[in-house]
Amino acid sequence: MHENKALWLHTKRAPLTVGPAPYTAPGADEIVVRVRAVAVNPMDRLQQTMGDIFTPWTKYPFVVGSDVAGEVVEVGSSVTRFAVGDRVLGYAAGSDKQRNRAAEGGFQHYVVLLAHMATPIPATLSFEEAAVLPLGLSTAACGLFQKDFLAMMAPLAAPTCAGKTLIVWGGSTSVGSNAIQLAVAAGYDVITTASPRNFDYVKRLGARLAFDYRSKTVISDIINALRGREIAGALAIGIGSAAACIDIVGACEGKRFVAMATPATSFDNVPAGRGRLLRLVPAIARMLAGTIMQTLKARRHGVRIKMIWGSALIANEVGPMIFETFLPSALAESRFVAAPNPTVVGTGLAQIPVALEAQRQGVSATKLVVTL
Numbered sequence: 001m002h003e004n005k006a007l008w009l010h011t012k013r014a015p016l017t018v019g020p021a022p023y024t025a026p027g028a029d030e031i032v033v034r035v036r037a038v039a040v041n042p043m044d045r046l047q048q049t050m051g052d053i054f055t056p057w058t059k060y061p062f063v064v065g066s067d068v069a070g071e072v073v074e075v076g077s078s079v080t081r082f083a084v085g086d087r088v089l090g091y092a093a094g095s096d097k098q099r100n101r102a103a104e105g106g107f108q109h110y111v112v113l114l115a116h117m118a119t120p121i122p123a124t125l126s127f128e129e130a131a132v133l134p135l136g137l138s139t140a141a142c143g144l145f146q147k148d149f150l151a152m153m154a155p156l157a158a159p160t161c162a163g164k165t166l167i168v169w170g171g172s173t174s175v176g177s178n179a180i181q182l183a184v185a186a187g188y189d190v191i192t193t194a195s196p197r198n199f200d201y202v203k204r205l206g207a208r209l210a211f212d213y214r215s216k217t218v219i220s221d222i223i224n225a226l227r228g229r230e231i232a233g234a235l236a237i238g239i240g241s242a243a244a245c246i247d248i249v250g251a252c253e254g255k256r257f258v259a260m261a262t263p264a265t266s267f268d269n270v271p272a273g274r275g276r277l278l279r280l281v282p283a284i285a286r287m288l289a290g291t292i293m294q295t296l297k298a299r300r301h302g303v304r305i306k307m308i309w310g311s312a313l314i315a316n317e318v319g320p321m322i323f324e325t326f327l328p329s330a331l332a333e334s335r336f337v338a339a340p341n342p343t344v345v346g347t348g349l350a351q352i353p354v355a356l357e358a359q360r361q362g363v364s365a366t367k368l369v370v371t372l
């Protein structure tokens, strides 16, 4: 029998603590993976500090974490794509409202994954490299391919040229690194923003042009670069990205749609404990004001905006399209790279809170990873 351990969130806003966890056998369409590496995301942190507001459905005690890589130890009765011993990466879907299950949270030694949200890892990739992909890739795919978002053509091994340009604001983020690659694999031209130190990085991923999002002229520079071109819409990542993308998309020809990954304001500085109200109340006020201003601005410019929920693809055709159809051969043939590069923070579940705090302090074109 497998002895499991997890990083528990025992109740809302509690500190994350390591403790024993049950081993859960897979359902028919699931696999169990011995996790060897996890990556941390802003949402993992916010589920602890802001879970009562952002994920009020959470059943405690809970295990958070979305990004895992490891070895398959058990497969469900209907699973044909995987066998015991396979190296896989996968999206741990426990935090999704429909799943809402500690057994499916990534921050534990043995996790239950939906088989259609897992992909074999080629021999050329380490667990640490592979773990950077799931949530960033899923969020990008939700914005680009879902029918009620940008509804772009699917990524293929040999795409036909769409003749359209996608704007990815925040190309050096984890979500942006995946969005650039997915859009190029679907046959689109990509214009992105990043800090100048990351221009080469985003161009290596396939962006044709990169602009500094801190420049005072960035919006007009991008609008000028898009003259005479048809746009496929915009993926807005990072604080302030939605407002900028509304200005750009509203001034261009083509799809007037902004898929938003980031809310109007940051809750990064709201603590789980002491001093919470003092930070929370102004953050909520900024969020409401920012959301109303974004909505009014979009209406004025004739642009549709919509917030992405990064796990939505598990319940529609986009999940299998990415994890079953596109990613396995794209990774194996290096047509798609695991980006951004991992930075390993440490080993063991107790290092995950350290990685989450380092993530809160800010990263640039890297993903923080913990090995287990």
Ligand SMILES: NC(=O)c1ccc[n+]([C@@H]2O[C@H](COP(=O)([O-])OP(=O)(O)OC[C@H]3O[C@@H](n4cnc5c(N)ncnc54)[C@H](OP(=O)(O)O)[C@@H]3O)[C@@H](O)[C@H]2O)c1
Pocket: 041, 042, 043, 135, 136, 139, 169, 170, 171, 172, 173, 174, 175, 176, 193, 194, 195, 196, 198, 213, 237, 238, 239, 240, 241, 260, 261, 262, 263, 307, 308, 309, 310, 311, 363, 364, 365, 366
């Ligand atoms: N809606 C969802 O379901 C969902 C899911 C996942 C993530 N997200 C959100 O998506 C965003 C990105 O997450 P992530 O994990 O991909 O981030 P990340 O990789 O941790 O982001 C780090 C990067 O952010 C860039 N950046 C910082 N401020 C920016 C700004 N104002 N505009 C554009 N880029 C900026 C930095 O670029 P430079 O170093 O080049 O300056 C840095 O490379 C976060 O807001 C996160 O909460 C949403």
